[in-house]
Amino acid sequence: MARLVLKFGGTSVADPERIRRVARHVKREADAGHQVAVVVSAMAGETNRLVALAEATALEHEGLMDAREYDAIVATGESVAAGLLALTLQDMGLPARSWQGWQIPIRTSEVHGAARILDIATAELEARLAQGQIPVVTGFQGLGPDQRVTTLGRGGSDTSAVAVAAALRADRCDIYTDVDGVYTTDPRIVRAARKLERVAYEEMLEMASLGAKVLQTRSVELAMAHRVKLQVLSSFAEPDAENPGTLVCDEDEIVEHQAVSGIAYSRNEAKVTLVRVKDKPGVAGRIFSLLADSHINVDMIVQAVSADGVSTDMTFTVARENLAKARDTLNAVRGVIGYESLVADPGVAKLSVIGIGMRSHEGVAAAMFRTLGEKGINIQAISTSEIKISVLIADEYTELAVRALHTTYGLDADS
Amino acid sequence: MARLVLKFGGTSVADPERIRRVARHVKREADAGHQVAVVVSAMAGETNRLVALAEATALEHEGLMDAREYDAIVATGESVAAGLLALTLQDMGLPARSWQGWQIPIRTSEVHGAARILDIATAELEARLAQGQIPVVTGFQGLGPDQRVTTLGRGGSDTSAVAVAAALRADRCDIYTDVDGVYTTDPRIVRAARKLERVAYEEMLEMASLGAKVLQTRSVELAMAHRVKLQVLSSFAEPDAENPGTLVCDEDEIVEHQAVSGIAYSRNEAKVTLVRVKDKPGVAGRIFSLLADSHINVDMIVQAVSADGVSTDMTFTVARENLAKARDTLNAVRGVIGYESLVADPGVAKLSVIGIGMRSHEGVAAAMFRTLGEKGINIQAISTSEIKISVLIADEYTELAVRALHTTYGLDADS
Numbered sequence: 084m085a086r087l088v089l090k091f092g093g094t095s096v097a098d099p100e101r102i103r104r105v106a107r108h109v110k111r112e113a114d115a116g117h118q119v120a121v122v123v124s125a126m127a128g129e130t131n132r133l134v135a136l137a138e139a140t141a142l143e144h145e146g147l148m149d150a151r152e153y154d155a156i157v158a159t160g161e162s163v164a165a166g167l168l169a170l171t172l173q174d175m176g177l178p179a180r181s182w183q184g185w186q187i188p189i190r191t192s193e194v195h196g197a198a199r200i201l202d203i204a205t206a207e208l209e210a211r212l213a214q215g216q217i218p219v220v221t222g223f224q225g226l227g228p229d230q231r232v233t234t235l236g237r238g239g240s241d242t243s244a245v246a247v248a249a250a251l252r253a254d255r256c257d258i259y260t261d262v263d264g265v266y267t268t269d270p271r272i273v274r275a276a277r278k279l280e281r282v283a284y285e286e287m288l289e290m291a292s293l294g295a296k297v298l299q300t301r302s303v304e305l306a307m308a309h310r311v312k313l314q315v316l317s318s319f320a321e322p323d324a325e326n327p328g329t330l331v332c333d334e335d336e337i338v339e340h341q342a343v344s345g346i347a348y349s350r351n352e353a354k355v356t357l358v359r360v361k362d363k364p365g366v367a368g369r370i371f372s373l374l375a376d377s378h379i380n381v382d383m384i385v386q387a388v389s390a391d392g393v394s395t396d397m398t399f400t401v402a403r404e405n406l407a408k409a410r411d412t413l414n415a416v417r418g419v420i421g422y423e424s425l426v427a428d429p430g431v432a433k434l435s436v437i438g439i440g441m442r443s444h445e446g447v448a449a450a451m452f453r454t455l456g457e458k459g460i461n462i463q464a465i466s467t468s469e470i471k472i473s474v475l476i477a478d479e480y481t482e483l484a485v486r487a488l489h490t491t492y493g494l495d496a497d498s
Numbered sequence: 499m500a501r502l503v504l505k506f507g508g509t510s511v512a513d514p515e516r517i518r519r520v521a522r523h524v525k526r527e528a529d530a531g532h533q534v535a536v537v538v539s540a541m542a543g544e545t546n547r548l549v550a551l552a553e554a555t556a557l558e559h560e561g562l563m564d565a566r567e568y569d570a571i572v573a574t575g576e577s578v579a580a581g582l583l584a585l586t587l588q589d590m591g592l593p594a595r596s597w598q599g600w601q602i603p604i605r606t607s608e609v610h611g612a613a614r615i616l617d618i619a620t621a622e623l624e625a626r627l628a629q630g631q632i633p634v635v636t637g638f639q640g641l642g643p644d645q646r647v648t649t650l651g652r653g654g655s656d657t658s659a660v661a662v663a664a665a666l667r668a669d670r671c672d673i674y675t676d677v678d679g680v681y682t683t684d685p686r687i688v689r690a691a692r693k694l695e696r697v698a699y700e701e702m703l704e705m706a707s708l709g710a711k712v713l714q715t716r717s718v719e720l721a722m723a724h725r726v727k728l729q730v731l732s733s734f735a736e737p738d739a740e741n742p743g744t745l746v747c748d749e750d751e752i753v754e755h756q757a758v759s760g761i762a763y764s765r766n767e768a769k770v771t772l773v774r775v776k777d778k779p780g781v782a783g784r785i786f787s788l789l790a791d792s793h794i795n796v797d798m799i800v801q802a803v804s805a806d807g808v809s810t811d812m813t814f815t816v817a818r819e820n821l822a823k824a825r826d827t828l829n830a831v832r833g834v835i836g837y838e839s840l841v842a843d844p845g846v847a848k849l850s851v852i853g854i855g856m857r858s859h860e861g862v863a864a865a866m867f868r869t870l871g872e873k874g875i876n877i878q879a880i881s882t883s884e885i886k887i888s889v890l891i892a893d894e895y896t897e898l899a900v901r902a903l904h905t906t907y908g909l910d911a912d913s
Contacts, residue, residue, distance in 0.1 A: 099554035111867065133578065139514035140585040149588055155596055156581035159574035166571035171553040181570055186645065230601065410555055
């Protein structure tokens, strides 16, 4: 007998028929003799509907919405889904009850709209699990120190599930979603993409933050910190022994590491180059402080070596939707910082190869650069970490580059 | 400065535009220097949507839905409405916050789906009111002894408002709805119907239970018990001094009582006659116990005087939707009870004239019977209370009868 936490996302509980399918997954695990707790998101579309309602009320004072009221409103989506799933499980003869964040409680920080889970009371849940009851817990929700409903930010239900699994010391946290696992790359681009049987926390973390939308970054961090085994699998298929989902686990549990486990890409990038910035101490610090103050997240940064010892070019990337704001912010201080011109390019993409195996395999970067060179793709910027190499290229080459690299690193499935 | 509780129903908060209109009513009272608390229902249609979702989950075991989960689901409608109104009030510059039932808490009995309010904690609300904050309280919701969300049953938000007003010792509870007051009768039938300036609790209670849908019966009972002054007014019109709503109050506060204050009718009636029932002790008790066991509410009962000393005819009314069930229940025990035949008539209506003044005015019943007789309308049954006379007539005469009685009792507005 194992203790499992099963998490179902919004598309998995989008209507009563799908909720029944979810309930059958829960029943299968319960019938197998496992202790099961469930975490659910709001029905697909529901959170957007509630956000739109909240935004429609704030006609006169844009952007000043009370996050505490926002949380009280949008969190109701999860309460509904948890109640419906509990009813459905009962209808199948399983003892189940819903638990809202405040009832457990799942205590969070005071930051409404982006709260962090601080503590989950488990005594009551433990008692119910021991009796064979199935707790159906609302994802996304918590109780703030002000005794009001908090939410964890979009996608927070994955984090709720991992936190519940950690608090209950579950043997595994199964994240049911609309894909059947983590792939070597986006199967919409590379038909030969393979599902990974296992992937290390660190790799998953890089993949998540680089645009692979299977798991929320924070949930993977939390799983890694608490060593919660995560399994990603599809709520639309019956999982079978031959074809399970992907297990996200400690690297020690992965027998053989390939050099590269996956290839991620992000097209949500824009490149900014400040031409002939004064090359003196403190300038870079000032530029990036200004952008941070405007809540603009800067990703890759490349500073050319100064040719004349007086000025240099500085290039960095921002999310595409932040480009206009970044330009305004920097134009406003052009005189203070001292640069000749600002060149912006919204047509770039970031391409990353990821693999724990990189640590022990040589020539991974060289193979990347050679492959792109052979296809005539210019590399505009490079950044690396211990288990990842990212490059910036022109957006139009994205598919070509992903496919070529997928082949280079031997990731293509046998066709 | 007065302390007011304002209650807004589902049609009043049906969309963001209407919520703004509601907020303007609140602002007007706050600007006038009053302490204001608000109670809201779910947006129109929302509770039905949630009930339908809950019912869609219980495909296999009809009628066995866990009322605790049902409550957790349907109560979310009020949480959303309260949050939206609080945001809108804030947007207009008013300090407001939403309060869900569990946050106050509004403690109720354990009967999920039809809970009764037991106690409302007021210390926190009092403190906020004293600071000028406007609490926006979810109607319909409470917290059960099991620490789970309860609901008061359909229309329960009126009851919530009165209970909050009683707990806060408010000077008045204003019920904003889609009509601008209580009328002498249904204005859709009688164009000359007049809005009543004041109506006594007892009269309102009779009107509510006789089909006038302005206020929920239980809320009027509660207002009467706690002597909470209720004002019924429209959320769609600006109230003005010339044309306020209707005040529901103690009869002592009504200077002059007319014999009849209003005329109510209900077309949701069916008549059942058991022909030649054995006329011996205990038979009536057995019949009505059987119907009660089947959850069939019986209203008017008429037993003819036995002509032969052996058997008699017994007539009673049930709600039209219960007619088939009543017939089945009685057919099943025909041999035991002993009656010759069962005659059912779904085509009847109940007509009631109501007035505190009846106690001191004579001839009210005589005037009613005479008026109906003059119009050729046969009276099939009669029941009376101290302040009400009800008769059963053929449904097709309803409009004619209501109009004639309205004129007889001098209720027609000057045209």
